[in-house]
Amino acid sequence: MPELVDLDAVREAAERIRGLVVRTPLLPCPWADDLWLKPESLQPIGAFKLRGATNALHQLDAAQRTAGVITHSSGNHAQAVAYAGRALGVPVTVVMPDVSAQIKIDATRGYGAEVILVPQAEREATAEALREERGLTMIPPYDHPHIIAGQGTVGLEILEDLDSVDVVVVPVGGGGLASGVAAAVKGLAPSVAVIGVEPVDAADAAESLAAGEVRHWPVERPLRTIADGLRTALSELTLAHLSKHLDGILAVTDDEMLDTVRMLARQARLVVEPSGAAATAAVLHHRSELPAGRVVSVISGGNIDPVLFREVLAS
Amino acid sequence: MPELVDLDAVREAAERIRGLVVRTPLLPCPWADDLWLKPESLQPIGAFKLRGATNALHQLDAAQRTAGVITHSSGNHAQAVAYAGRALGVPVTVVMPDVSAQIKIDATRGYGAEVILVPQAEREATAEALREERGLTMIPPYDHPHIIAGQGTVGLEILEDLDSVDVVVVPVGGGGLASGVAAAVKGLAPSVAVIGVEPVDAADAAESLAAGEVRHWPVERPLRTIADGLRTALSELTLAHLSKHLDGILAVTDDEMLDTVRMLARQARLVVEPSGAAATAAVLHHRSELPAGRVVSVISGGNIDPVLFREVLAS
Numbered sequence: 001m002p003e004l005v006d007l008d009a010v011r012e013a014a015e016r017i018r019g020l021v022v023r024t025p026l027l028p029c030p031w032a033d034d035l036w037l038k039p040e041s042l043q044p045i046g047a048f049k050l051r052g053a054t055n056a057l058h059q060l061d062a063a064q065r066t067a068g069v070i071t072h073s074s075g076n077h078a079q080a081v082a083y084a085g086r087a088l089g090v091p092v093t094v095v096m097p098d099v100s101a102q103i104k105i106d107a108t109r110g111y112g113a114e115v116i117l118v119p120q121a122e123r124e125a126t127a128e129a130l131r132e133e134r135g136l137t138m139i140p141p142y143d144h145p146h147i148i149a150g151q152g153t154v155g156l157e158i159l160e161d162l163d164s165v166d167v168v169v170v171p172v173g174g175g176g177l178a179s180g181v182a183a184a185v186k187g188l189a190p191s192v193a194v195i196g197v198e199p200v201d202a203a204d205a206a207e208s209l210a211a212g213e214v215r216h217w218p219v220e221r222p223l224r225t226i227a228d229g230l231r232t233a234l235s236e237l238t239l240a241h242l243s244k245h246l247d248g249i250l251a252v253t254d255d256e257m258l259d260t261v262r263m264l265a266r267q268a269r270l271v272v273e274p275s276g277a278a279a280t281a282a283v284l285h286h287r288s289e290l291p292a293g294r295v296v297s298v299i300s301g302g303n304i305d306p307v308l309f310r311e312v313l314a315s
Numbered sequence: 316m317p318e319l320v321d322l323d324a325v326r327e328a329a330e331r332i333r334g335l336v337v338r339t340p341l342l343p344c345p346w347a348d349d350l351w352l353k354p355e356s357l358q359p360i361g362a363f364k365l366r367g368a369t370n371a372l373h374q375l376d377a378a379q380r381t382a383g384v385i386t387h388s389s390g391n392h393a394q395a396v397a398y399a400g401r402a403l404g405v406p407v408t409v410v411m412p413d414v415s416a417q418i419k420i421d422a423t424r425g426y427g428a429e430v431i432l433v434p435q436a437e438r439e440a441t442a443e444a445l446r447e448e449r450g451l452t453m454i455p456p457y458d459h460p461h462i463i464a465g466q467g468t469v470g471l472e473i474l475e476d477l478d479s480v481d482v483v484v485v486p487v488g489g490g491g492l493a494s495g496v497a498a499a500v501k502g503l504a505p506s507v508a509v510i511g512v513e514p515v516d517a518a519d520a521a522e523s524l525a526a527g528e529v530r531h532w533p534v535e536r537p538l539r540t541i542a543d544g545l546r547t548a549l550s551e552l553t554l555a556h557l558s559k560h561l562d563g564i565l566a567v568t569d570d571e572m573l574d575t576v577r578m579l580a581r582q583a584r585l586v587v588e589p590s591g592a593a594a595t596a597a598v599l600h601h602r603s604e605l606p607a608g609r610v611v612s613v614i615s616g617g618n619i620d621p622v623l624f625r626e627v628l629a630s
Contacts, residue, residue: 313621
């Protein structure tokens with residue numbers, strides 16, 4: 001059993017990242033019953049990932065900072081590490097698949113990172129080789145206590161901002177965000193229920209929790225969901241957190257997420273990606289399956305493809 | 316010369332509205348040079364107007380609270396008064412033109428207000444008659460010190476959140492927001508420049524400031540701009556504030572505002588109405604006309620017509 005991130009670690013992370021990430025507000029929803037939103041889509045890179053990356057880079061020693069860090073990601077984590085590296089003066093190398101959207105490559109380079117494009121299958125090996133060769137530190141997207149503690153600051157802020165919360169709903173991909181939020185919430189207020197949400201086509205976390213071991217679904221299945229941020233499997237570390245802390249886990253369909261993207265644009269004036277809408281989709285479409293009372297849903301990110309966003313708004 | 320709202324009045328307003336409005340964050344923009352956004356579009360009614368309405372209703376005496384309040388508006392102010400009334404237990408009557416969008420009527424009723432629909436031309440007379448008949452208190456949209464002080468809390472929060480601000484840019488319609496923000500900013504940090512922004516087709520504030528008296532443009536001209544929140548003329552009271560505090564006033568075109576609506580959706584993940592984008596449009600399209608340095612632009616609201624929003628995203 002790996003050592004778990006606790007409330008103290010999350011509190012220390014909160015001190016480290018203060019002023020380097022946005023202290024997102026908690027938004028009441030007059031259009032829904034007793035629902036509040038925690039919009040991490042408002043982070044400068046458009047996702048909560050900045051919290052964990054900043055907390056991890058902040059804890060490097062002087063030699064590690066000078067040498068720099070490396071990660072492999074095609075998504076929000078790459079931009080998070082690049083942005084945090086620029087803020088903290090740490091050189092960043094990102095290995096991205098050569099099929100990555102140009103807009104993501106440009107954004108990552110825009111934060112000053114060195115981007116190395118390789119075929120999808122060579123991503124990990126290339127990153128590992130570069131790490132060794134250049135003496136870099138690897139910053140994983142979720143499978144690390146510093147990352148989990150950083151993401152947990154979302155949970156800390158929720159309970160700081162709202163006195164009486166009954167349920168916190170959070171999306172589950174690799175499980176870093178859910179692990180950190182659950183650790184913070186349960187550490188502060190054990191009676192608050194923490195519920196995970198994943199796509200029906202990437203519901204491997206529910207299966208892993210039931211089995212008590214990390215289950216990997218055949219790669220074709222998670223590729224079916226539009227929620228590209230939630231396709232990843234848990235790690236031993238995140239499974240251990242979720243096994244201990246989670247009160248339940250629900251699955252939502254792509255249609256439910258897309259409907260929620262539209263609702264959040266119209267009613268909450270937020271641009272949200274499908275993965276980012278998963279938790280709110282569970283509230284809007286599966287309220288009866290949640291514990292009763294006041295709900296906070298975490299909106300994990302807002303990096304939606306502009307064409308998809310237009311289509312969703314038109315439907 | 317009317318008595319002006321000062322920093323103390325804004326500070327008192329901040330105490331009154333705490334917990335009743337959203338403490339909006341200040342968002343850094345990695346996609347623009349040294350620009351921060353103050354997104355009032357995130358208020359539950361989608362606009363800053365909730366601040367002034369809440370501050371005004373909070374100061375009613377017991378008899379006034381019991382009798383209730385009245386206002387006439389087809390826009391964000393109606394929803395702001397209705398929302399604040401529900402939160403503070405004050406009955407609200409809103410006189411709206413019978414041509415108002417059903418969505419706005421429904422939203423105002425949804426907050427528990429009594430909505431009375433009359434022909435556009437009878438709006439003020441009906442509201443005034445009802446006020447007398449029922450002993451209600453009139454809550455004007457901008458021409459009142461309590462409203463101005465409430466809106467000024469936006470400026471207070473900007474300077475609380477960011478140490479070194481050089482320029483604050485704020486949209487000007489009736490001038491309540493700009494008056495309050497300027498009073499707060501100049502009261503706290505006289506060296507920070509405060510710049511107003513209005514549509515080219517409703518640039519009556521610049522003319523009024525130059526003339527030293529309130530100028531009303533023929534009603535057809537402001538109707539040409541898409542920025543429906545900025546068509547109103549100044550009042551004596553707001554002109555007095557802006558004459559004293561404003562360092563300059565710029566005009567933006569509809570195309571510049573719409574381009575900025577698109578930029579803010581894509582880059583800042585915010586749904587913003589054209590009026591709400593005016594200040595940021597001035598930064599993105601007229602930066603050289605602003606004082607140098609770090610800029611904060613106030614996003615006043617996000618209640619954009621869904622069809623227009625889709626069209627803007629497609630262009």
